[in-house]
Amino acid sequence: NPTEPSFMPKGEAKAVFDIPPEYLINRYKDVGVQLFDRFGEEAAERIPVKQIALPDLKRILKLKRRDNFSLFIPAHRDISKQLIDIFMGMRDVDDLQSMAVYARDRVNPYLFNYALSVALLHRPDTQGLNLPSFMQSFPDKFIDTQVLNQAREEANIVPTGSRTPIEIPMDFTASNLEEEHRLAYFREDVGLNLHHWHWHLVYPFNGPREIVNKNRRGELFYYMHQQIIARYNLERLCNALKRTTRFTDWRDPIPEAYFPKLDSLVASRSYPPRVANQVLRDLNREQDQVKADVTRLEQWRDRIFNAIHTGVVQDESGNDIPLTEFEGIDILGNIIESSILSPNRPFYGDIHNFGHVFLSYIHDPDHRHLESDPIFYRWHAFIDDVFQQFKGTLPRYPVEQLSYDGVTVDSVTVQSQGTPNVFNTYWQQSDVDLSRGMDFQPRGSVFVRFTHLQHQPFTYNIMVNNSGAPRQGTCRIFMAPSTDERGNPWLLQDQRTMFIELDRFVVNLQSGQNTIMRRSDQSSVTIPFERTFRNLEANRPQQEGEALEQFNFCGCGWPHHLLIAKGTPEGKECDLFVMISNYDDDRVDQDTNVPCNDASSYCGIKDRLYPDRRSMGYPFDRLPRDGVSTLQQFLTPNMRVQNVTIKFNNRILRRPKQ
Ligand code: CUO
Structure with missing residues (x-):
């Protein structure tokens, strides 16, 4: 979309990019000029885009535009790291802008948004930039499909200025007959989900080491998620529900059903439901290079418990690293999440991330992990319990x-x-x-x-x-x-x-x-x-x-x-x-x-x-x-x-x- 400046909006004024013809993807090549004229009329500003020598995006484009993107998929991680490296490697802001413009119509939009956000957050020369909220860019990640359809309808029929807000009905994923539903106001809170999304943007587990290696990031992974679970449990007690139960019996059926009402605007399809009593399945998906079975997850778990109980972990060369009173939790956080700071990923694996992958594959071939799904909390309750076992080995405060x-x-x-x-x-x-985040015609606020x-x-x-x-x-x-x-x-x-x-x-x-x-x-x-x-x-x-x-x-x-x-x-x-x-x-x-x-x-x-x-x-x-x-x-x-x-x-x- 040549009208939207992707990261330099100045107030409400529209701006257009002057795109070098070489940058247009084939399907726009012929109409590029007309498009530009059509949107150019409304524009208060034309932003020149410098032409630079472009890197080869072939491997990055293996993730198709309409695929869903998940950092939990190793292949997607590698791709995102490449794109972050490209954005980070641009010499100056002009080159970065040029690269971003070039990539935007080619690269998977979630991947693009993620990689560019990480780069803008970490480049010294982009510390002052304002970006649209993730919710604004991808409302389908947060808002019920029916509401989006209504919003589109309103935009088509009602001129800007007279549009009235579309009300999102409360508790939209189930009826009140289902117990777990009482917590929908919390799990589906857009602000909570935005916080979580931003946290993972600020503390990526993958990518250039200088970005990942932040002070106490492993410990903060533990603490921030521990607090999400504590807050969730307090809400549950307020709603006459007991604390969430840890998801530990990985071979047993999962009683919780889940029916997301979100549709992906990017993938143009809806997220399938998970009916009650589904069981984790071994994964073998060539397309995503995901091959793992539940046994492997159990192996990682046992090795981590063993490390906790002996108080030492082994790095890749077989050296012992003690899990000390203050720094141990940070090392353990990186092992369990896991991040590239894990001292031994081949041995301790990638348990938390893979848990999310396993759970989402049960019902969701697009492997999203939904914070609005009760199983998300049960999984993190398990993860937190592993951390608590470690905390249980530490000296008590006198x-x-x-x-x-x-x-x-x-x-x-x-x-x-x-x-x-x-x-x-x-x-x-x-x-x-x-x-x-929506293609309205005519445009304007909805x-x-x-x-x-x-x-x-x-x-x-x-x-x-x-x-x-x-x-x-x-x-x-x-x-x-x-x-x-x-x-x-x-x-x-x-x-x-x-x-x-x-x-x-x-x-x-x-x-x-x-x-x-x-x-x-x-x-x-x-x-x-x-x-x-x-x-x-x-x-x-x-x-x-x-x-x-x-x-x-x-x-x-x-x-x-x-x-x-x-x-x-x-x-x-x-x-x-x-x-x-x-x-x-x-x-x-x-x-x-x-x-x-x-x-x-x-x-x-x-x-x-x-x-x-x-x-x-x-x-x-x-x-x-x-x-x-x-x-x-x-x-x-x-x-x-x-x-x-x-x-x-x-x-x-x-x-x-x-
Ligand atoms: Cu934030 Cu599992 O790490 O959801």
């Missing part, structure tokens, strides 16, 4: 390490509207523009209106006594359900994996009494709605300079509207945990004053070290010390637990216009 002498947390209050220590949740409707969870803004009010000289601390805020699915009190060894991180920030403590106030929207976990759906909100003016946002990185961050779980109409009881740890043991000396540094808990900070020296998930990442069986017994004076409730109000409010 009291001396957990406490902060002279620092006492006297009280914690959450203030929202109404009763203190009550979080209030409800449904909210928001509009996003889909037009970039909005869809979707319904998502939301909470009222709140503030933490924390009273801290410091009996010593002024000093700094890290305030860590977590929350977990107060009881298990049967309503019984927890053993901390079980409750600890249920804690979801809400915030982490540095505090300056004066001598004596301190009052710490912190607003919910400052959370180090989340990004604001506007950032999740960048460029998508209704007619938001594009400000100069804002184009300098760093697209990919900035899109990583838990969606703020899902910070708090849904709760229940009666009020779901939770334990709010606050800890002030000694900043001397936490600090990482570096300048973190860079764009998009505000969602570091799950995403880190671009080009920086992870900004907290403690193990991720601290202090709940390990088993409690001997003699401690409950959360209360775990507490040292610098920690405090406040009982809170999450109250859900079943009404739908429109997002206020800003």
